[in-house]
Amino acid sequence: MPPDFLSNLFVFILAGFVGFEVIKRVSPLLHTPLMSLTNALDAIVVVAAITIAGLQETHLAVVLGAIAVAASFSNMVGGFLITDRMLRMFKSGRAKKS
Amino acid sequence: MTAATTAQLIDFAYITAAVLFILALKWLSSPAAARHGVLAGEIGAALAVVATLFNPALTEYRWIVIPLIVGAAIGVPLGLVKMTAVPQRTALSHAFGALSASVIGIAEYYVRAPHVTKFGMVEIAMEVVIGALTFTGSLIAAGKLQGILPQRPITYRGQNYVSLAVLGAAVILALVLTLHPEFMRLFPVMIGVALLFGVLLVTPIGGADMPTVISLLNSYAGLSAALLGFVLDSKVLVVAGALDGSSGFILSVIMCKAMNRSFRNVMFGAFGQLPAGAQAVEQERTVRSANAEDAAGILAAASKVAIIPGYGMAVAQAQHKVRDLYDVLTKRGVDVRFGIHPVAGRMPGHMNVLLAEADIPYDRLIEMDDMNSDLAQTDVALVIGANDVTNPAARTESSSPIYGMPIIDVAKAQTVMVIKRSLSPGFAGIDNPLYYMDKTLMLFGDAKAFVGDVVRELSAMQAPAAAAGGR
Numbered sequence: 001m002p003p004d005f006l007s008n009l010f011v012f013i014l015a016g017f018v019g020f021e022v023i024k025r026v027s028p029l030l031h032t033p034l035m036s037l038t039n040a041l042d043a044i045v046v047v048a049a050i051t052i053a054g055l056q057e058t059h060l061a062v063v064l065g066a067i068a069v070a071a072s073f074s075n076m077v078g079g080f081l082i083t084d085r086m087l088r089m090f091k092s093g094r095a096k097k098s
Numbered sequence: 099m100t101a102a103t104t105a106q107l108i109d110f111a112y113i114t115a116a117v118l119f120i121l122a123l124k125w126l127s128s129p130a131a132a133r134h135g136v137l138a139g140e141i142g143a144a145l146a147v148v149a150t151l152f153n154p155a156l157t158e159y160r161w162i163v164i165p166l167i168v169g170a171a172i173g174v175p176l177g178l179v180k181m182t183a184v185p186q187r188t189a190l191s192h193a194f195g196a197l198s199a200s201v202i203g204i205a206e207y208y209v210r211a212p213h214v215t216k217f218g219m220v221e222i223a224m225e226v227v228i229g230a231l232t233f234t235g236s237l238i239a240a241g242k243l244q245g246i247l248p249q250r251p252i253t254y255r256g257q258n259y260v261s262l263a264v265l266g267a268a269v270i271l272a273l274v275l276t277l278h279p280e281f282m283r284l285f286p287v288m289i290g291v292a293l294l295f296g297v298l299l300v301t302p303i304g305g306a307d308m309p310t311v312i313s314l315l316n317s318y319a320g321l322s323a324a325l326l327g328f329v330l331d332s333k334v335l336v337v338a339g340a341l342d343g344s345s346g347f348i349l350s351v352i353m354c355k356a357m358n359r360s361f362r363n364v365m366f367g368a369f370g371q372l373p374a375g376a377q378a379v380e381q382e383r384t385v386r387s388a389n390a391e392d393a394a395g396i397l398a399a400a401s402k403v404a405i406i407p408g409y410g411m412a413v414a415q416a417q418h419k420v421r422d423l424y425d426v427l428t429k430r431g432v433d434v435r436f437g438i439h440p441v442a443g444r445m446p447g448h449m450n451v452l453l454a455e456a457d458i459p460y461d462r463l464i465e466m467d468d469m470n471s472d473l474a475q476t477d478v479a480l481v482i483g484a485n486d487v488t489n490p491a492a493r494t495e496s497s498s499p500i501y502g503m504p505i506i507d508v509a510k511a512q513t514v515m516v517i518k519r520s521l522s523p524g525f526a527g528i529d530n531p532l533y534y535m536d537k538t539l540m541l542f543g544d545a546k547a548f549v550g551d552v553v554r555e556l557s558a559m560q561a562p563a564a565a566a567g568g569r
């Protein structure tokens with residue numbers, strides 16, 4: 001078993017526990033923004049896509065990397081945008097009335 | 099700066115991003131702090147992307163910059179969709195996420211092949227299979243939610259065996275590739291089989307089960323990103339993928355509990371067929387109905403009203419009329435609250451977003467359990483576009499297909515009013531005894547039009563002395 005696998009597994013398990021504890025506390029009120037936010041965070045895959053597209057190892061890698069950059073960056077931009085739009089709509093009754 | 103220091107700085111940016119991502123989710127625990135969470139996530143993501151661009155190993159930026167522009171051009175309109183379209187947008191973004199994770203895995207395989215270690219091959223094969231099936235599965239889910247594909251479950255005899263056989267084929271191909279990573283021709287076959295499995299997985303699932311399916315696909319998309327982190331030895335991907343995966347998993351469990359069903363049942367037990375014997379109970383039952391004027395009178399006389407909205411309210415685009423109703427009743431001094439069932443809508447939390455968009459304060463949106471403990475003290479429960487989630491058969495009739503499902507028990511209220519087009523059974527084809535109770539008044543009509551009429555009647559009524567006149 002390669003050593004980097006074990007260290008990644010370590011990180012994966014700890015991050016999974018942190019995620020579980022943190023997300024358990026998210027109010028059901030915000031479950032839709034939760035999903036769109038985690039979606040935007042997941043789009044961090046874009047850093048791997050940028051690397052693959054920029055290293056120019058093979059033509060295929062550049063093409064697939066470019067597709068991945070576009071797909072994940074659209075999630076990042078769109079995910080943050082819609083999450084913020086949704087959260088802006090949640091107003092408490094005590095706040096100012098428009 | 100030497101290349102080594104740059105690499106360390108990039109890693110430092112990734113660690114910071116991972117911390118900010120966790121904080122982003124932490125701040126989502128209260129609506130007041132939630133927007134800080136988005137900001138934290140944005141800073142983390144921007145930091146990671148900019149740092150990556152400084153990687154000295156990158157030789158050519160054209161195929162980075164153009165796709166970034168294209169991605170932004172796709173992402174912005176997808177971030178501006180209407181709130182009713184958020185479920186299909188979310189499914190589509192699961193598809194994009196899974197697409198990018200799997201094509202990177204594919205690229206990595208062809209860069210390394212045929213000299214892939216057995217262990218590396220296990221990681222790549224798992225990553226690509228899960229990514230590919232999530233991609234097609236999410237596209238099917240998005241198509242169903244958008245109404246391009248039929249929402250009904252599409253089933254045929256022996257379906258589960260076919261699906262399992264296809265999944266088995268993908269697993270066998272992955273195993274063969276692991277033992278012989280040099281069999282490069284098998285790799286695209288494995289991808290094709292995984293893509294097919296994604297289609298077979300979601301096609302038989304009906305619209306009412308979409309909240310669970312979307313959550314599950316969310317979990318898979320996260321898992322594929324985390325596995326990609328293993329393939330590329332990238333900790334920030336492992337962290338982000340683990341967060342996304344656990345979030346999707348928690349939501350799927352919540353959705354399953356809210357429908358009293360198991361994962362297996364959702365995935366393999368196509369819901370929505372007429373249960374045997376359901377038509378047999380054809381007996382004379384009377385229904386009391388009322389018009390908008392009567393309904394307005396009852397609401398005006400109440401001091402506590404609970405509104406239970408369902409997906410039908412969103413279909414009828416009635417949420418803004420419901421907001422008017424909330425306003426006019428609140429002005430008369432009536433206490434109006436909304437009871438939200440966890441599976442109301444087409445994705446977790448969807449109903450809350452729709453009502454928040456209509457400017458209803460979030461402290462008026464009450465979770466199912468809190469609502470239920472308060473319904474006995476409620477004068478009027480008004481059901482708009484919801485059916486199965488209010489069906490008392492889920493509590494009383496052990497033969498009912500939804501028996502055991504937690505419901506908002508509106509029958510506990512003094513009076514129940516249900517706005518509905520006709521008496522036809524709901525999405526799942528299950529009869530609702532609520533409609534035949536003595537305390538129930540059926541308000542037949544389109545939700546938007548009917549609520550509009552009730553609002554007009556209420557505004558026309560003489561306002562109580564204490565409150566200032568109508569709008």
